[in-house]
Amino acid sequence: MSSFRLGLVGAGKIVRDQHLAAIQATPGLELVAAADPHTSLEGVPGYASLEAMLFGEPSLDAVAICTPTHLRHGLARQALEHGKAVLLEKPPGATLAEVEDLKALAEARDSVLFAAWHSRFAPAVPLARQWLSERRVTGIEIVWHEDVRVWHPGQTWLWEAGGMGVFDPGINALSIVTRLFDTAFFLKHARLEVPDNCQTPIAARLHLRDGTGVPLDADFDFRHEDPPRWEMAITTEEGRLELSGGGCRLVLDGEVAVDEPEREYPELYAHFHELLTTGRSDVDITPLRHVADAMMLGHRESVAPFS
Amino acid sequence: MSSFRLGLVGAGKIVRDQHLAAIQATPGLELVAAADPHTSLEGVPGYASLEAMLFGEPSLDAVAICTPTHLRHGLARQALEHGKAVLLEKPPGATLAEVEDLKALAEARDSVLFAAWHSRFAPAVPLARQWLSERRVTGIEIVWHEDVRVWHPGQTWLWEAGGMGVFDPGINALSIVTRLFDTAFFLKHARLEVPDNCQTPIAARLHLRDGTGVPLDADFDFRHEDPPRWEMAITTEEGRLELSGGGCRLVLDGEVAVDEPEREYPELYAHFHELLTTGRSDVDITPLRHVADAMMLGHRESVAPFS
Numbered sequence: 303m304s305s306f307r308l309g310l311v312g313a314g315k316i317v318r319d320q321h322l323a324a325i326q327a328t329p330g331l332e333l334v335a336a337a338d339p340h341t342s343l344e345g346v347p348g349y350a351s352l353e354a355m356l357f358g359e360p361s362l363d364a365v366a367i368c369t370p371t372h373l374r375h376g377l378a379r380q381a382l383e384h385g386k387a388v389l390l391e392k393p394p395g396a397t398l399a400e401v402e403d404l405k406a407l408a409e410a411r412d413s414v415l416f417a418a419w420h421s422r423f424a425p426a427v428p429l430a431r432q433w434l435s436e437r438r439v440t441g442i443e444i445v446w447h448e449d450v451r452v453w454h455p456g457q458t459w460l461w462e463a464g465g466m467g468v469f470d471p472g473i474n475a476l477s478i479v480t481r482l483f484d485t486a487f488f489l490k491h492a493r494l495e496v497p498d499n500c501q502t503p504i505a506a507r508l509h510l511r512d513g514t515g516v517p518l519d520a521d522f523d524f525r526h527e528d529p530p531r532w533e534m535a536i537t538t539e540e541g542r543l544e545l546s547g548g549g550c551r552l553v554l555d556g557e558v559a560v561d562e563p564e565r566e567y568p569e570l571y572a573h574f575h576e577l578l579t580t581g582r583s584d585v586d587i588t589p590l591r592h593v594a595d596a597m598m599l600g601h602r603e604s605v606a607p608f609s
Numbered sequence: 610m611s612s613f614r615l616g617l618v619g620a621g622k623i624v625r626d627q628h629l630a631a632i633q634a635t636p637g638l639e640l641v642a643a644a645d646p647h648t649s650l651e652g653v654p655g656y657a658s659l660e661a662m663l664f665g666e667p668s669l670d671a672v673a674i675c676t677p678t679h680l681r682h683g684l685a686r687q688a689l690e691h692g693k694a695v696l697l698e699k700p701p702g703a704t705l706a707e708v709e710d711l712k713a714l715a716e717a718r719d720s721v722l723f724a725a726w727h728s729r730f731a732p733a734v735p736l737a738r739q740w741l742s743e744r745r746v747t748g749i750e751i752v753w754h755e756d757v758r759v760w761h762p763g764q765t766w767l768w769e770a771g772g773m774g775v776f777d778p779g780i781n782a783l784s785i786v787t788r789l790f791d792t793a794f795f796l797k798h799a800r801l802e803v804p805d806n807c808q809t810p811i812a813a814r815l816h817l818r819d820g821t822g823v824p825l826d827a828d829f830d831f832r833h834e835d836p837p838r839w840e841m842a843i844t845t846e847e848g849r850l851e852l853s854g855g856g857c858r859l860v861l862d863g864e865v866a867v868d869e870p871e872r873e874y875p876e877l878y879a880h881f882h883e884l885l886t887t888g889r890s891d892v893d894i895t896p897l898r899h900v901a902d903a904m905m906l907g908h909r910e911s912v913a914p915f916s
Contacts, residue, residue: 375795379820397902398705399895403793403820463799463908486710488682492770501908513686513710588706594901595704601770601808 305332306578309362311352311377312369313338316391321368324567330575335359352377356384363387364578372464375400382407387414389574393473393590396464405585415583416574419477423569424549426560431482433554437538442518444534446475447526460502461608467502469593472522476589478549479534485512489592492600497608504608508596612639613885616669618659618684619676620645623698628675631874637882642666659684663691670694671885682707689714694721696881700780700897703771712892721884724892726784730876731856733867738789740861744845749825751841753782754833767809768915774809776900779829783896785856786841792819796899799907804915811915815903
């Protein structure tokens, strides 16, 4: 089997922590180059820009875009226009307009575009989805609490306009819950706690409902001491589901059904390989749309400064 | 020619100010009932709810939904599920999720759904669109200033979470400019001035660009003394366009090309009649998406309280 030739765009922390090992572990994917103006990766030809990489590696099949969010749209457009498949780290754009544009461009060109939501590839998500598909849901409660100082040291951009604040981890929960169900949820109320000296929320409570009135309540908080709580509990008429550890552990009616180590990025790249093989795209804007709806509809309250 | 039988849902100020006369002026539309729990319209059978109206007037072809925004989604769903065509006042929903859901439902049922952006029906918009289609645009500047005390007396909901503040008129400008061009624009920066005692902006400056870098700058302000300025100036390599009076007056290269009285709602209902006749929908989410992007990406600054 011949491999798909992949280039990385952006070679920062998430690439070193997750992408490199995951790509190496994926049969049928070969990392052939990386583009980053500031850094290079050992053992991989480096380019200062996507443009230089496209010129220097004309046989590239695909690029994975892992730059800061606000750069992704222009780079993804450039790659799609050169006929490359594109993987976008989460979130897939700084605005909804950017993601809709990329989705339309990929459709028009019949190119592969993958808006990757890594939390959807947590080990317990597939079984949770299947279990729920056979039951009548009555309520969903999400708790997504972590200590921002432990999990995002020095990431001051989180607090600037567009940085998303607690929605940076919260969107992971939203990406899981929107994968668990095919039905839509609608935001009714949101409360956003914004530190006096920041632009983005340090905590958020969202109240959504589906079309039949089933409540989905989400509680995101950055002020939680370690260990984190990345959990959701879903009640149904036929029993109760508990997903914890960010999707690593699944308890169904009190019985442990899944308890496995985290390996989201290898699964994510296996999915990308499948998309490349079948020529399909996977672009779900819903998690980012829920964040935008919450920022538009949410009631903001000032809380103590964060430093 | 037989008429389409129309019911109004919500019978408040905008209905009395605009919809009633416009419906009367539209050949092929017949107002047969209105549903509102608080008020009734002279000469038209009244119902306390949409449900009661659907039961009492089974031959209704279409409903126009003019209630407060947060009620529209549930009502529109109900009407579509009863096989009725639906017109939505602007904005078409409280959240993007609601509008996407209605769009998908109308498509699935092959029903007519019209997300009505009234400013798009201003008299100079069609000629402006045609003139621009033949030219290379180099820049767009929108000024949308009005005195909130004059144009929105007592509308305290504007200042509450979800009330949109200055985006309530600003979205009219966005609805025009997104009608003038087929190309997409992407928000790069936004500055939102929010009064200390309010949830929503009293002024906003948006900086967008299209895919080729053409700038679109918008300046929305609620603190402008009468008369209002509802204007945009568009420069092209082949001349300059000035649209003012909310789209009533068009000046092309210094020559007045259109200067007509406002008649947005009659044109809007003529378009709805055309949609009903042809069975097509017209649901453009773009203006609301730009607002959501601005609320997600915008830098907020506290300004003097508004009272």
